[in-house]
Amino acid sequence: MKIKILQCFIAHFILAGCTHADKTILAPEFVFGEENLHVITSGFNRRKSTNFTLYGNAIAINNGSDSSRSLLPGQVYKLVTWKQKPNPYWFGGYINDEILTIEILKVSQSGNRVVQTDYHVENSKKEILHRNDSEKQSRIKFIREQKASVFP
Amino acid sequence: MFIDMNFFQSNSSRKLTGIILIILFAGLIGMQVATPSIQNPAVSGEFKAPKEIKSIFERSCYDCHSNETKLQWFDKLAPFSYMVAADVREARKRYNFSTWDSISPADQEVKLWYMVNMIEAGKMPLPQYTAVHRKARITDEELSLLKTYVTQLSHRNHGAGDTAKIKVVNKSIASRPKSINGISYFDDYKSWKVIASTNRLDNGTMRLVYGNDITVKAINEKTINPWPDGAIIVKVVWNMQPEDGEGTTKPGNFNNVQMMIKDSKKFTDTEGWGFARFNGLELKPYGNTVAFAVSCINCHRLVSKNGFVFDIPTRTPELAIK
Secondary structure, three states: HHHHHHHHHHHHHHHHHHHHOOOOOHHHHHOEEEOEEEEEEEEEEEOOOOOEEEOOOHHHHHOOOOOOOOOOOEEEEEEEEEEEEEEOOOOEEEEEEEEEEEEEEEEEOOOOEEEEEEEEEOOOOOOOOOOOHHHHHHHHHHHHHHOOOOOO | OOOOHHHHOOOOHHHHHHHHHHHHHHHHHHHHHOOOOOOOOOEEOOEEEEEEEHHHHHHHHHHHHHOOOOOHHHOOOOOOHHHHHHHHHHHHHOOOOHHHHOOHHHHHHHHHHHHHHHHHOOOOOOHHHHOOHHHOOOOOHHHHHHHHHHHHHHHHOOOOOOOOOOOOOOOOOOOOEEEEOOOOOOOOHHHOOOEEEEEEEOOOOOEEEEOOOOHHHHOOOOOOOOOOOOOOOEEEEEOOOOOOOOOOEEEEEEEEEEEEEEEOOHHHHHOHHHHHHHOOOOOEEOOOOOOOOEEEEEEEEEEEHHHHOOOEEEEOOOOOOO
């Protein structure tokens, strides 16, 4: 009996030791948020282990059309993509990890009512990442195809 | 040492010690006579699963979470018998493998994932129980069998995704439904920051978790245990649509919204967190009695070291020892 109690004590210390080892390291830098930008929709990609949230300003948000969003001057879209990892606190759950890219799409108007799009990609350090024209076009298409999530 | 060894040698003190021992012994005997006996009511709706899965639960959990409690002789000795009886009573109340059919298949699925996560966290079977019932311990191989079992179960239930037409808001619905504990629905969170974006295999849903300024500040300043009063966290849950050709999964129908409001003076029964949940686009308040929040906090106790919050942004340590 004594031995069992002792084992129990030892086990307890080992367990306590483990919890210390995987101490929580908070990462506020994973949180994205800008005044005036609200969530339009979100999604994830299990194959790529990423998840994303599309944000937009008021003009962008009020324009959730059926098939493709129409581009209106003044719209600002930011598509934030995170790495995704298993939730460290719940087996079966997945949660976003660090920010991989922020894609920024701004719509403006040039001279004769021509709508102009300005698209670029940054990493979390605000360094601009190179994309060729066809890549840019396909990402603009992706953003325009996002339907707004239903909120209550 | 403060004990005067001579004290035990002296005749009168020997007598005194003897008397005390007799009283203690009589007390212990008395406790044995009055010791609580555990009844095993009939098994009415037994848990069903493949044999290798069921046998793990039978060996490790049935002593407490079923009507087939098989006690060892030392479990029947006071004072242990009192603790065992209390544990069995509480465990059967939480869920019971012998009356498994009395809960809905959806609740059964939730409980099974709860079990796997309790085992993984080392909370179940109760450590004080496995310390003496060594055979009840669950090995790593058994835990991975259970993980595969629940993953396959949920894949069957939710793998196809939500293909129903996406319903939109019906504006005529009363705008601020109220939970039985007094927490009303509000939609200020739509302008808050999203602190986490999550999705779950176990129920085919995806979520956005919003935090108010106090919550975000607490994360920035790393003061989350305890979270400051005034912190509010809102989780919006959608069903998943089927994965598209590129592997992307998008939210389908809105499912529910859940809230946690920190007020250490008001919500003293639930670690200072007020809980509320509103289901469906009609935002039907969840919970028939105020005690519903106790079941919320019980599961959230798995993350007591994070101030009872699961979805916080965390960096994985380079050399995590697990």
